[in-house]
Amino acid sequence: MTASDTPLLDRVAGPADLRPMSDRDLRQLADELRSETIHAVSRTGGHLGAGLGVVELTVALHAVFDTPRDKLIWDVSHQSYPHKILTGRRDRMGTLRQRAGLSGFTKRSESPYDPFGAAHASTSISAALGFATGRELGAADVGDAIAVIGDGALTGGMAYEALNHAGHLGTRLIVVLNDNEMSIAPPVGAMSSYLSRLYAGAPFQDFKAAAKEAVGYLPTPFQEGARRAKEMLKGMTFGGTLFEELGFSYVGPIDGHDMDSLLSVLRTVKSRATGPILIHAITKKGKGFSPAESAVDGGHATSKFDVTTGAQAKAASNAPSYTKVFAQSLIGEAERDDRIVAITAAMPDGTGLNLFAERFPARCFDVGIAEQHGVTFCAGLAASGMKPFCAIYSTFLQRGYDQVVHDVALQNLPVRFAIDRAGLVGADGATHAGSFDVxxxxxxxxxxxxxxxxxxxxxxxxxxxxxxxxGPIAFRFPRGEGVGVEMPERGTPIEIGRGRMIHEGERVAILSFGARLPEVEAAREKLIARGISPSVADARFAKPLDRDLILRLARDHEALITIEEGAVGGFGSHVAQLLAEEGVFDTGLRYRSMVLPDSFLDQGAPGEMYAEAGLTAADIERKVLETLDLGVMRARA
Incomplete structure (x- = not known):
């Protein structure tokens, strides 16, 4: 029998098994955990680089703190795979990001070691402060609250709101800044430069941390003088740190891959911290796996891959992705109009704007993980006479909704919103499903x-x-490849509020909004085989509605069915409102609206998720039969 490659990890059923281990064993455990993480993700695909960057930190935190009583909160939490392995989920890593399997993020319903779910950035400090305040108010079974936040997530304004509040309250709170100089894309902004300067000043910071520790051991009469000297030195050298000005004790920078340093600092903080404290750890995304370390994004997200070479297994593409079509189309428009500018919130690759930036670097802006600022920045650009395209995922745009309302819609400014990841997105699950933008x-x-x-x-x-x-205009499109239709060389503006007829039929009309149209076409073929020939139309617009088209469909058919990749309250609801106001229901029209269910759908393959949502071709066929009271035909088939 071959000896296990992970003898220490094999002994870990939960974090409690780490605490009796020696520091030497913890170092070995980190090496085994890194190898296990690489092999796990190679089988399933997923977020790789972020987790590899926090292996030592994950081991040290669980070894020092009493999780799950101490609440360990990962910001975004795509770096939580090593954490999942250590917290009793190792045997389920093969189900990662699959239907009925482990989430790719922390999830409260999945484990008591996930005290707070996440998948969007900049929430951890607020949540940790909530736990810490609950503890102070007598909440049961709550110990320390530890937030682990990356330097990319620290560009989000919400993180500063939480830091400001925590400093004001003065409650014991531990924030670990995982500084890998990388979120998904290279970092942007003044904060990145500031953290780099802190890192460059490491020798002074190490001295300052040691001096701060030493002050506590001086005789009382000398302590005040030592503190004054420290403040004077600090002011002369750096003028203080932003974090200390916000009320945090600052420790670092420290090497986030040096287990001895991590354990020493964390143990000291655990035993001596009285108020909010920030530990600044320098890490490397993709650490320990050369293909990830050398990748531009640090191996952020991968499909299944070969552990030896890092080569990813990707299916051959039959059609261009929607994201690439958007980027190429926007580049074409920008070549003809120098007022067009493009804005993204830390997702240049995900939104395709990396291609735009290569062609027009001066006209492309990455604002960082700051959707609120990004939207209002676009509003200002529009007010100045530019033509901003604000490219943000559907679920990320939710973070800037007040700005969409107050700064864009209210002022009727012509900001163009390109909404990627509309509809169900597969393995990322409910946190990234674009269900609500319509x-x-x-x-x-x-x-x-x-x-x-x-x-x-x-x-x-x-x-x-x-x-x-x-005025403002938005267009949404799904994740993944297109359907393989013939592409025009250049886009032609569509008349605002004008849909298009796809097939003329009889009895029932299916009015599709968005990317379910291929499923509608497939359902129509099955219905034709049953002797039913539905009319099919592509609405194109949820606002303004094509009133003439909708009212004609209602007038000329017994039944009208709408379908969309969105929640109730969207396109179908607006169509129902129009029909009600026009008195169409008074004449007996049978109307049905197919929407996403009133629930958050867990991750799975996109086809599995749409089947669960009831929006496949078979579901559309069934809906037509039921609406026409032809269910008996279905039963006999």
Missing amino acids: AYLSNLPNFVVMAAADEAELRHMVATAAAHGS
């Missing part, structure tokens, strides 16, 4: 809201947005 934008005055049914329509919608200058 509803939360279509209820705003002045907005135009479009959805692309295929990649050619997306190209036309980019052109439409570029040409539209009378």
